[in-house]
Amino acid sequence: MDTKKSMSVSTRTSDPQALSESSAGLLRELVAHLRQNRTQLREEWARRITRAELLTAMTEEEIFAEATAVYDNYVEALETGTFEALQAYSRRLSERIIPRGVETDEVVGIVLLLRDVLARSLFTKYQDNVEKLNRILDSYEPAANRIANTVAVGFVEERERIIRQQQEAIRELSTPVLQVRERLLILPIIGVIDPQRARQLTEQLLRAIRANRAKVVVIDVTGVAAMDSGVANHLVQTVEASRLLGATVIVTGLSPEIAQTLVTIGVDLSEMATVGDLQGGIEEAERLLADRAAPTTQVREIAPESTR
């Protein structure tokens, strides 16, 4: 093996021009061979996929159809040396098969199987001419490896994209800003608040205040198990930012543990309106909303009297 390698290296250094020409010729020969034996190799591949119990989530017809498409793209990538089409195909393939529960190892497995099947057919074809076989493999292997890489990376990237999308969705779900009645919003917070979530929470709340023209916001933290000074400061910032948009914030459901922690670590929440539970918070909010409307009506009652 070593001697073969050094041989090819020595030819490459001695005459790179001739080698690249001949390797292009070899690749053409290789592609022609793969085209010629398309049906047979494809069937062999599909058979080996089934035997290796890969892609169990798909039916045999589906496997065969996908195998055909992958095979053609594979040969095309070998021929043209460009991987864009294959990349696009593997992305579409991933989109189709990820929802059906196909795993990364299966995808890598089938591509490697195809590589094996093709290599095996090359061995059979050139078994009488070892020197030529070696040169064919020299041009086949890098391209084949790159193809395997492209497909696997395409699959993983698609997966990561889906994961990112889902994370985003979970984050959105985790901060529901609800309108209870006109001008009153409720933001129940459940679970752990990290700086990133706190930031997102504030941004979403501010946007909701603007969109719903909210006057009062009740932030319920009953579902928050623990709070440190960082989170408490975020809460204070949220309250301040909401005030800049003209909304009053009432914080409800601070548990006894949290109350003790906050006082012990000396977080100043004196600027913040707090009410024991959510019900009390909503009552307080409705009182505030009524208050805001009240003076106007009072004056309207008084005004005619004064003109009399």
Next chain:
Amino acid sequence: MEVPILRQGQYLIASIQSALTDADLSHLREALIAQVGRSRCRGVIVDVTALDVMDSFAVRTLRDIAHMARLRGAETVIVGIQPDVAFAMVQLGLTLKGVATVLDLEEGLAFLTRRTEERLVETKPRRPSGRG
């Protein structure tokens, strides 16, 4: 850039249309405070809807306007702070303490109306007792 100051009933409305230099801001402050007395206004609205950045000088100037206008007998309310701007402001610790802020111009007018009427309500009950 000059900020137009409009008069609407008892109120002055200064609508900032684009980013202002420090000099523009100082000029706005002087113009507003002068006009509050000249036109016997009860309220000042500063509309910052168009601003997507607010630095410490701008925030301080707004606060100064509010405090100065109060000394001249007018309530000030800042309207239209964008969510992103509000968020950036609290992160920088620029919180406009002691200055009224509301969502938009409409809310600002409602706020000032309420404030001035509250004053009327406070002063009115005394009149009958004074007569009687």
